Amino acid sequence: MKAWIVEEQKPIEEGPLKLVELPIPEPRGREIRVRVTHCGICRTDLHIAEGDIPLSKKPVVPGHEIVGVVDALGPEARRFKIGDRVGISWLNYTCGECKYCKRGEENYCPHIKRTGYDVDGGFAEYTIIREDFAFDLRRHSLSSEDLAPIMCPGITGHFAFKLSEIREGERLGMLGFGPTAYYLLRVAKSMDIEVYISTRSEEHKRVALQYGADWVGNLAHQDFPHKVDAFIFFPTAGHLVERALANTLPAATLVLGAVAMTPITIKDYTSNLWGRRIKTVYQVRRDYGIEFLEIADKLKLTIEKEIVSFNDVPDAMLRLKRGEINGMVQVIDFGVE
Ligand SMILES: [Zn+2]
Ligand SMILES: [Zn+2]
Numbered sequence: 001m002k003a004w005i006v007e008e009q010k011p012i013e014e015g016p017l018k019l020v021e022l023p024i025p026e027p028r029g030r031e032i033r034v035r036v037t038h039c040g041i042c043r044t045d046l047h048i049a050e051g052d053i054p055l056s057k058k059p060v061v062p063g064h065e066i067v068g069v070v071d072a073l074g075p076e077a078r079r080f081k082i083g084d085r086v087g088i089s090w091l092n093y094t095c096g097e098c099k100y101c102k103r104g105e106e107n108y109c110p111h112i113k114r115t116g117y118d119v120d121g122g123f124a125e126y127t128i129i130r131e132d133f134a135f136d137l138r139r140h141s142l143s144s145e146d147l148a149p150i151m152c153p154g155i156t157g158h159f160a161f162k163l164s165e166i167r168e169g170e171r172l173g174m175l176g177f178g179p180t181a182y183y184l185l186r187v188a189k190s191m192d193i194e195v196y197i198s199t200r201s202e203e204h205k206r207v208a209l210q211y212g213a214d215w216v217g218n219l220a221h222q223d224f225p226h227k228v229d230a231f232i233f234f235p236t237a238g239h240l241v242e243r244a245l246a247n248t249l250p251a252a253t254l255v256l257g258a259v260a261m262t263p264i265t266i267k268d269y270t271s272n273l274w275g276r277r278i279k280t281v282y283q284v285r286r287d288y289g290i291e292f293l294e295i296a297d298k299l300k301l302t303i304e305k306e307i308v309s310f311n312d313v314p315d316a317m318l319r320l321k322r323g324e325i326n327g328m329v330q331v332i333d334f335g336v337e
Contacts, residue, residue, distance in 0.1 A: 003124030004313050007059035009051030012321050016049040017123075017314045022061075025120075025128045027074035032131050034086060037337070039122035040065030040148040041308065041330040043178070044090075044259070046317055048117060052260070056118045063122030064090040064115040065151040065331075067137065067144040071126065079131040085144065087135035087293075088122065089151045090114050091284045107159075107283035114283070123313060125334065135289055146302045149329040150293065153179035154301065155284050156257070158292035161187060163255045163279045164230035168192050173224055175244055176234030177204040179303060179329045180257065184232060185211050186301055196224045207304070207328065219243050228252060238262040242272050250275030257281045306330045 003022045010016045027033045045062040047053045066088035070080045080086060094101050094109035101109050115121045115129070137147060157180040166172050168191045174181050177199040188195045189212040197208045198219035205216040215225055220240065227249045233241065238261045245254060245266070254276055266273050295301070304327035308316040316330050 001125040002310065003061050003120070004063075005059040005061055006049050006055065009049060009055060011050055012046065012314070012318050015314060017062075017317070018059075019311075022124065024126050027072050027077065027128055029074045030076045030078075030130050030132070031074040031128050032070050032077050032080055032086070032134060033072035034066065034068040034088065034127050034129065034134070035071040035336060036063075036066055036068040036122050036125060036127055037334050038067045038144045038148040039063045039332045039334075040152060041313070041316055041320060041332065042152050043320065044152075045116065045123075046320055047259075049317065053117075056114075057120075060117065061120035061122075061124045061127075062116040063124070063332075064088070064117070065148045066115070066122035066127060067147045067151070068122075068127070069336075074131075077131045080134070080136075085137040085140070087137050087147055087151050088115055088127065088129050088133070089135065089155055089284055089289055090116075091286060091289070092119050092129060092133055104287065105285070107285045112283060123332070133286070135286075135293060137293075140293060141297050141300065142302065145305060145307065145331045145333060147296075148331045149179055149303055149305065150183075150296050150301065151289075153329065154183045154296060155289045155292050156180050156281060157183040158187070158295070159284060159288050160184065160232045160255045160257050160281050162288060163281065164232055164253050166193060166230040166253075170194070170229035171196065171226055173228035173231040173244070173247055174198065174234070175219055175231070175240060177201065177208050178234060181232070181234060182207065182211070182303060182328050183301060185213060186299060187295060190299055194226075196228060198224075201323075219247065223247055231255070232257060234258060236261050238264040242266050242268070245272040245276055248276055251277075253277045253279060255279050255281060304328045308332045310334055
């Protein structure tokens, strides 16, 4: 099968992705083999290619926003039939036995395996997953190209939303407006939540307003019209955390969505931190994924996307790095069927 691999991390301009021929993997036990039809490209894939995150496996096939059809079954796989549509997210495996798994917080499982990072992912024609970690998309109304980005920004956004403890009728602030914030905005507006969005990008301001944001601006220079009940913070800019907190009410939750951050300094504890809760999004959970797929089905959560052909993946990632993508996300269409 054809696959893009990362063996040596380097800037995307220098070509860390290599197109290779790999043997088609064979499913064992409860595993299923998935013929990938679509795979979203994520900023995390860029970090993996460029070395912002060390490689966990070498070489690795990136890609963790996978939609495809079941193509072969391991001898003990019972959940799906050949031809069924399934999805695969970042969460590829958890042990089911540790204290975190047992209490329903599998995202903290120390034995976690992540798609396109600890195991090969979706920048290849085929991939393997244990059947209980695949999402059942047989009856979902969205197209596969719209479901692919649900697998990462959609599910991650829902996780952040749950952590924020925001309720109907309240005010939510967000800093940064990528695809994750887009899905959050769509869901929040369906729940009568007032949403304020801080972004530097004029294009993102336009999209945010188009989908119902109640305020757009730049928190680095101006305050929100009102202090908010919850705040979801995406960038790695630690110096802006206190600005975010300064725009929250006591009892508010600040959710940090980044995987890395520059130093965070709080100068005015009493005004800005006292009484607030700070949480971080850490990996993903299947139960939230299932919940969000239902929401996406009900709300018909499509997204502006750029369709990329398999051979154009490196070029697409270069455009992602340069902020030149056409739409909110990029999805590889494998041209199957
Ligand atoms: Zn992702
Ligand atoms: Zn576990």
